[in-house]
Structures are given as structure tokens and as C-alpha cells.
Amino acid sequence: MKSKAVVITLDDEPSTFGWLQIEKSALHELQRLAIKSPSAMATLMFLTRSMTRTNALAVSQSVIAQKVGISIRSVAAAVKTLEKHRFIEVAKVGNMAVYNINTRLAWQGNRGERHAHFVADIIAVESEQSPELFEDFKLKKVPQPKPNERFLVGNEPIDPPDQGEMELP
Numbered sequence: 001m002k003s004k005a006v007v008i009t010l011d012d013e014p015s016t017f018g019w020l021q022i023e024k025s026a027l028h029e030l031q032r033l034a035i036k037s038p039s040a041m042a043t044l045m046f047l048t049r050s051m052t053r054t055n056a057l058a059v060s061q062s063v064i065a066q067k068v069g070i071s072i073r074s075v076a077a078a079v080k081t082l083e084k085h086r087f088i089e090v091a092k093v094g095n096m097a098v099y100n101i102n103t104r105l106a107w108q109g110n111r112g113e114r115h116a117h118f119v120a121d122i123i124a125v126e127s128e129q130s131p132e133l134f135e136d137f138k139l140k141k142v143p144q145p146k147p148n149e150r151f152l153v154g155n156e157p158i159d160p161p162d163q164g165e166m167e168l169p
Helices: 024-036 037-052 061-069 072-084
Strands: 056-058 088-093 096-101
Touching: 024 037, 024 072, 037 061, 037 072, 037 096, 072 088
Parallel strands: none
Antiparallel strands: 056 096, 088 096
């Protein structure tokens, strides 16, 4: 069987994009985490499942709580546990938190890339948005010429209107 040449564009995702790689030596620590703190394990699984090749994710604790099925207090405790045991780092951007998964634990992309690009996927949910965002409002329309009006495309000089074009009383 002959293999075909494949053309890949810059917008293509790598064939391993749907794969998450976990360092085998970290599995023992993950097993201990699952026994000691199921909420922390569930939180870590949500973060790792939601991240892309950036190994980072910006998401609120209330969204994590909703997606994992635990309370916000449990998420806060889980995040502290995950930080303490160095499964994640948390960077603050104003009031927002960016969760960076330790690349010695899990990563997507090329083997040996032991860093995370600091670009994050952001999860925004309707319940956290301002109600004004969803108010019904009308967009302003682009002005359109009326019949018998001329289009001016650029700064080209134009002759003044003649009397035939003017409406006189």
C-alpha cells in the first residue's frame, strides 16, 4: 500500500490534538490525589480536559463548580490542594484566574515541550454576564442614499448640482 502525500496548512490541527499526554511517573501522585481529595481530582480533570496546547485555561470557580458538580467552596479548596501539590499554578489577571497545568504532569503537543505558552482558552457563561448584554436593542443602520441622490466614493471633485437635480419651492 502506497502512502499519499498530505498538504497541511497553518490552520490545520495536528493529528494528536485530541490526545492528552500524561507523564507515567505522575500517575502514582494522581492516584493518591484521587483518594485523598476527589474534588481536587475532579477539578484537575476538568481543567486538563478543557485545556488545549496552551496548558492554560481562564475560567471562573463558579463555572468549574457547575461543570464538576461541586460547590464553589469545594473548588476553592481543590485549587489550593492542586497548587500545594504543584499540579497547577494560578496566575491572576485582574479578578480573573488563569489555571496553568504543570507540564510535567500533562500536556498536548510535542513531547519534551516542558513549558506552557501563556495563551488561554476562556470560558464565559451566560449566568456571569451583565444582563444588559442580552437586552434587545436595534443596531444603527448604515445610511443609504435616497432615490436621485449621488454616491460620493472618494474625495474626487464634483460639479455643483444643476437646477434639474434640485427641488425648488
